[in-house]
Amino acid sequence: MSTTSSGKSPASSGLEGVVVANTEMSDVDGQIGRLTVRGYDIEELAGRATFEEVTYLLWHGTLPTAEQLAQFGRELASYRQLPDETVAAIELAAKRMGPMDALRFAVASLTADDKDSDDDSREANLTRATMLVARVPVIIANYQRLRSGERPIAPHNDLGVAANYLYGLTGKEPQASEVRGLDTYLVTVADHGMNASTFTARVIGSTASDMVSAVTGAIGALKGPLHGGAPGPALTMIEEIGTPDRAEAWMKDALAKGKRIMGFGHRVYKVRDPRAEVLYQAAVELADETDEREALELAKAVEEAGVKVLQEAKPGRNLNTNVEFYTALLLRELGLSPDLFSPTFGIGRTAGWAAHILEHRAGGRIIRPQSEYVGPRDLHYVPVAER
Numbered sequence: 001m002s003t004t005s006s007g008k009s010p011a012s013s014g015l016e017g018v019v020v021a022n023t024e025m026s027d028v029d030g031q032i033g034r035l036t037v038r039g040y041d042i043e044e045l046a047g048r049a050t051f052e053e054v055t056y057l058l059w060h061g062t063l064p065t066a067e068q069l070a071q072f073g074r075e076l077a078s079y080r081q082l083p084d085e086t087v088a089a090i091e092l093a094a095k096r097m098g099p100m101d102a103l104r105f106a107v108a109s110l111t112a113d114d115k116d117s118d119d120d121s122r123e124a125n126l127t128r129a130t131m132l133v134a135r136v137p138v139i140i141a142n143y144q145r146l147r148s149g150e151r152p153i154a155p156h157n158d159l160g161v162a163a164n165y166l167y168g169l170t171g172k173e174p175q176a177s178e179v180r181g182l183d184t185y186l187v188t189v190a191d192h193g194m195n196a197s198t199f200t201a202r203v204i205g206s207t208a209s210d211m212v213s214a215v216t217g218a219i220g221a222l223k224g225p226l227h228g229g230a231p232g233p234a235l236t237m238i239e240e241i242g243t244p245d246r247a248e249a250w251m252k253d254a255l256a257k258g259k260r261i262m263g264f265g266h267r268v269y270k271v272r273d274p275r276a277e278v279l280y281q282a283a284v285e286l287a288d289e290t291d292e293r294e295a296l297e298l299a300k301a302v303e304e305a306g307v308k309v310l311q312e313a314k315p316g317r318n319l320n321t322n323v324e325f326y327t328a329l330l331l332r333e334l335g336l337s338p339d340l341f342s343p344t345f346g347i348g349r350t351a352g353w354a355a356h357i358l359e360h361r362a363g364g365r366i367i368r369p370q371s372e373y374v375g376p377r378d379l380h381y382v383p384v385a386e387r
């Protein structure tokens with residue numbers, strides 16, 4: 001392998017192709033479009049397993065028995081009560097912060113009622129992971145209610161994570177089909193190899209910092225439109241296009257203006273992201289109840305036009321739809337406003353972030369890579385008055 005003048009391996013732009021960890025959590029095969037989570041193809045789990053089952057799978061390596069699942073559900077429900085500091089943070093955030101900023105701000109306060117903050121055992125970290133998965137959806141739901149001028153709703157402890165989130169947003173017990181749709185979404189996004197936010201979580205976790213700090217940092221990484229911030233803009237695009245016949249011209253115009261087409265392209269996938277199909281199918285299942293059939297047909301047409309136009313504009317890049325494209329349609333069917341799409345992604349991915357932190361804490365070293373200095377040397381200090 002070639003080396004730099006200082007004898008280091010050359011930097012890989014965007015760390016493309018660099019393996020930074022061994023993991024048992026998930027694998028992304030971008031050549032054939034296969035996502036494996038703890039040994040299961042995503043199509044095995046999505047639409048069948050609940051979010052709780054897959055969270056348990058990620059953290060323990062096996063699917064839970066009925067008894068283990070019931071116990072895990074009780075543990076999750078027991079953490080839904082937020083500490084006073086977090087309640088206050090959400091109230092402040094609802095006044096003038098956007099949802100991802102609010103989530104980051106409120107999650108950062110969740111160390112407040114950690115009585116054993118010095119305990120770094122796996123058991124203590126599993127408790128923190130459970131607390132985070134339980135509370136992230138409550139934070140988002142309470143924030144959404146407060147910013148809409150409504151009071152937060154007390155958690156319904158007989159409901160699972162997906163159902164209680166929808167209940168916390170609306171105050172109504174959701175239909176079974178809606179809960180299944182949201183569970184499918186949360187399962188589909190729970191873990192996905194070494195993406196930017198998971199890497200962020202692992203880096204922070206690798207310093208033996210606390211899990212709340214690591215998840216707070218990961219939320220910051222997820223917020224970016226090149227990562228988890230794309231589904232809102234993807235929906236805006238579909239709405240702006242409006243009818244299938246306008247799709248191609250819209251895309252060409254956007255590319256001519258140097259814009260990126262949201263919901264398309266991926267660092268690893270060279271074929272269609274398998275999660276796009278899973279989410280499309282989940283959206284189809286809900287489409288009749290939600291009157292979204294026409295919107296889905298439009299989205300299909302936008303997808304086809306996007307693939308064609310991107311193939312012409314960027315030949316050989318293989319730019320297809322990614323997870324964010326049908327996320328937008330599915331979450332809209334569930335009644336979420338577009339700016340809640342990214343925080344809702346955060347609910348699912350918290351399970352994966354925590355899994356990676358637990359895995360890294362079980363034996364990984366501090367992540368401390370190097371950089372190649374390309375600036376000047378041998379400069380001499382000149383006092384301010386003489387510059």
Ligand code: ACO
Nearest residue numbers: 225226227228230260261262263264265266267317322324
């Ligand atoms: N629209 C237009 N052009 C694109 C797109 C797109 N969506 N995606 C990639 N390209 C082009 C780039 O302009 C670049 O062309 P060039 O080499 O001629 O300059 C080429 O394809 C490669 O792009 P990179 O940015 O190098 O690809 P990278 O692997 O670094 O980026 C990313 C991947 C960030 C997802 C990119 O495809 C993108 O910006 N997509 C749109 C945003 C989006 O959908 N994000 C959600 C990703 S999924 C997730 O993280 C959950």
